Amino acid sequence: MPSLGSISTTCAPEATQEVQAFAKTLKLLIHHVRPGDTMAQKAKALHVSPPLLSHWLNGRRLPRTAVIEEMSGLAAEGVADGGDAAVLAREFAALKPLLQAARKSTCRRCAGRCTCDEAGVERDRRNSSCSTSADKGDRRNSAAPTNSNLPAHLAAMAEADRVAHLLGLGAALSEGDIGVYADILARAGMKAEMEVLIRSAESSGRDSTEIAIALGGLR
Numbered sequence: 001m002p003s004l005g006s007i008s009t010t011c012a013p014e015a016t017q018e019v020q021a022f023a024k025t026l027k028l029l030i031h032h033v034r035p036g037d038t039m040a041q042k043a044k045a046l047h048v049s050p051p052l053l054s055h056w057l058n059g060r061r062l063p064r065t066a067v068i069e070e071m072s073g074l075a076a077e078g079v080a081d082g083g084d085a086a087v088l089a090r091e092f093a094a095l096k097p098l099l100q101a102a103r104k105s106t107c108r109r110c111a112g113r114c115t116c117d118e119a120g121v122e123r124d125r126r127n128s129s130c131s132t133s134a135d136k137g138d139r140r141n142s143a144a145p146t147n148s149n150l151p152a153h154l155a156a157m158a159e160a161d162r163v164a165h166l167l168g169l170g171a172a173l174s175e176g177d178i179g180v181y182a183d184i185l186a187r188a189g190m191k192a193e194m195e196v197l198i199r200s201a202e203s204s205g206r207d208s209t210e211i212a213i214a215l216g217g218l219r
Contacts, residue, residue: 015059018105022098023059029095030057032075032088045074051171051204058168062102068095150181151188166193170200175207179214 015023033042043053046067055061072092079085154162169181178201185194202208 016102016105018098019059019062019102022062022095022102023057025095025098027057029071029075029088029091032078033071034074035078046070054168054171058172060168060172062099065096065099068092068099150184151190151193154190154193162193163196166196167200170197170202170206171204173201175201175210176214178206178211179217182211182215 030039030042034045037045039053040050043050046053048067052061056063069092072089075088075092076085079088154165157165170178173181178197182194182198185191185197198208198211201211
């Protein structure tokens with residue numbers, strides 16, 4: 001599976017300002033959780049999958065409050081000085097109101113109060129926790145917005161951020177959306193970026209046949 005060591009500085013296009021504020025703060029604090037570990041190792045310590053941790057960091061999903069407390073505890077284990085531990089504890093505590101604000105914000109995908117949190121056991125990532133009717137239908141007809149400006153957005157990024165952004169998209173989108181974005185990238189002459197997106201999607205468990213069908217339907 002692709003490394004999650006590089007964290008994108010951008011959030012998912014559907015993320016509200018409140019969700020972005022939470023995700024950006026989490027990106028800063030995640031480095032204090034088992035410092036030196038890869039993102040995959042951090043995810044394992046938190047008892048979640050690497051793609052789910054990536055969703056939290058990119059504003060596609062919201063964790064439970066208990067996860068914030070677990071992160072704070074893991075961060076405290078890596079700090080020798082009691083004063084530093086207290087500072088970290090306060091910083092992680094400050095995440096909770098940001099999380100609450102994110103949950104109350106109007107989600108552009110849910111068309112109402114955001115329900116994209118991960119309550120209880122992780123579900124199959126092909127079955128979104130979003131309550132919109134579109135998510136209950138064929139995965140190839142996703143409710144996720146299509147960003148036709150993706151090529152320009154990627155071109156403005158540094159290479160590492162570009163790859164990290166594509167890895168995040170590949171791990172989060174459905175097969176149908178992967179096909180749409182791959183077609184946009186191909187038409188923009190960004191074949192290398194298209195391959196990164198598709199490889200990321202396949203590594204995250206997406207069906208390569210469905211991606212090919214979705215992509216073929218746009219040609």
